[in-house]
Amino acid sequence: MITTVEALALGFVNALAIPAQGLALVGLALVAARDGPRQRRVAAIFLALGLCAGLSAIAAGTGETPAALLLAICAIASGVIAAMAIRSPASVVYGLAVVTGVLIGLDSPPRVFSLRLAVAILVATGIGAVAFFILVAEVLAATRGRWRDIGMRIAGSWIAASAILALAARTLR
Amino acid sequence: MATIVPRHSLLAPLGVALAFLALAAGPALAHGGNGIDGFTGGFRHPFLGLDHMAAMVAVGLWGALLGAPALWALPLIFPLIMALGGVAGLAGVEVPGIERGIAGSAVVLGVVVALAMRAPLWFAGTMVGVFALFHGFAHGRELPAGADPAGFFSGFVIATGLLHLTGVGFGLISRWRVGDIAVRTVGGAIALIGAAFLLTAP
Numbered sequence: 001m002i003t004t005v006e007a008l009a010l011g012f013v014n015a016l017a018i019p020a021q022g023l024a025l026v027g028l029a030l031v032a033a034r035d036g037p038r039q040r041r042v043a044a045i046f047l048a049l050g051l052c053a054g055l056s057a058i059a060a061g062t063g064e065t066p067a068a069l070l071l072a073i074c075a076i077a078s079g080v081i082a083a084m085a086i087r088s089p090a091s092v093v094y095g096l097a098v099v100t101g102v103l104i105g106l107d108s109p110p111r112v113f114s115l116r117l118a119v120a121i122l123v124a125t126g127i128g129a130v131a132f133f134i135l136v137a138e139v140l141a142a143t144r145g146r147w148r149d150i151g152m153r154i155a156g157s158w159i160a161a162s163a164i165l166a167l168a169a170r171t172l173r
Numbered sequence: 174m175a176t177i178v179p180r181h182s183l184l185a186p187l188g189v190a191l192a193f194l195a196l197a198a199g200p201a202l203a204h205g206g207n208g209i210d211g212f213t214g215g216f217r218h219p220f221l222g223l224d225h226m227a228a229m230v231a232v233g234l235w236g237a238l239l240g241a242p243a244l245w246a247l248p249l250i251f252p253l254i255m256a257l258g259g260v261a262g263l264a265g266v267e268v269p270g271i272e273r274g275i276a277g278s279a280v281v282l283g284v285v286v287a288l289a290m291r292a293p294l295w296f297a298g299t300m301v302g303v304f305a306l307f308h309g310f311a312h313g314r315e316l317p318a319g320a321d322p323a324g325f326f327s328g329f330v331i332a333t334g335l336l337h338l339t340g341v342g343f344g345l346i347s348r349w350r351v352g353d354i355a356v357r358t359v360g361g362a363i364a365l366i367g368a369a370f371l372l373t374a375p
Contacts, residue, residue: 083249154245160256162331164260165329169263169316172264
């Protein structure tokens with residue numbers, strides 16, 4: 001049995017600790033980091049809205065969904081955009097943000113029996129995912145120079161490659 | 174004169190490192206999952222085969238010898254093509270001589286580094302891409318039963334990428350004469366390792 005504080009802590013790191021969710025979030029941050037501060041803020045809001053929708057759906061009793069598969073597709077899209085250094089229109093980034101948020105929410109059903117703990121985990125999951133996205137996107141956006149761009153492209157290729165393999169493993173095996 | 178380091182020069186690697194460290198974090202038990210086991214298993218994987226490891230370092234060494242844009246383009250191309258090879262492996266496609274292909278990649282890449290061969294980017298990219306297919310195919314089949322696929326493959330891809338970057342980092346010393354000799358010697362050693370595997374490959 002875990003306490004409320006433990007539930008909050010576990011929920012806070014959830015999106016980082018589940019690799020499919022972490023890949024999608026890092027990929028999204030890599031894409032958003034190329035945008036201006038206003039677009040990054042709006043992307044964070046769209047991510048938060050998506051998380052609210054996805055987590056609410058889980059709280060409402062939505063069962064198993066193919067969210068993990070779709071998250072891999074999101075990670076592939078954002079990884080390829082980052083690897084190719086494509087400057088995406090703001091609408092694409094916002095769309096990716098809201099879809100990623102919904103899917104992370106749907107991919108995070110709490111495994112506890114107490115309603116209080118479940119709510120704590122779900123709320124902390126949403127806050128943790130948004131905080132992690134903002135942290136990575138802002139750190140990357142605060143940097144300048146050629147090596148930053150190269151690092152982001154290589155990281156994008158790693159994310160896309162990992163997600164392609166994860167998607168193939170889930171569908172082909 | 175003191176070197177002035179730009180304030181943000183360390184932030185980019187910090188951000189990327191932070192992002193990937195997060196992927197290595199422990200699973201949130203409240204939601205279930207076994208991401209950490211998958212990640213560590215995948216991260217260890219490239220270090221278990223000496224021929225694979227040597228070939229990955231050679232990719233980075235060659236990129237460094239060729240200079241920009243190959244310096245970053247080869248480590249960018251490799252994982253993407255490797256993933257496509259991995260998909261074929263996961264799909265159960267049978268390709269004969271995969272182990273020979275991996276050993277052969279170490280021989281060829283070791284030789285091009287040892288000879289400091291120049292090549293246009295399209296040629297280097299194509300050659301590295303073909304070898305990446307072999308490596309991806311072999312490793313795509315090796316996902317342990319029960320491992321979290323996203324965890325395993327993100328660990329595997331990151332470790333492979335770090336081997337590339339190790340090669341790039343070491344290869345950059347080739348701008349000095351002694352460094353050039355050291356890099357080319359390592360290339361020769363990689364070719365010999367590959368040859369040893371090639372002779373014993375099934």
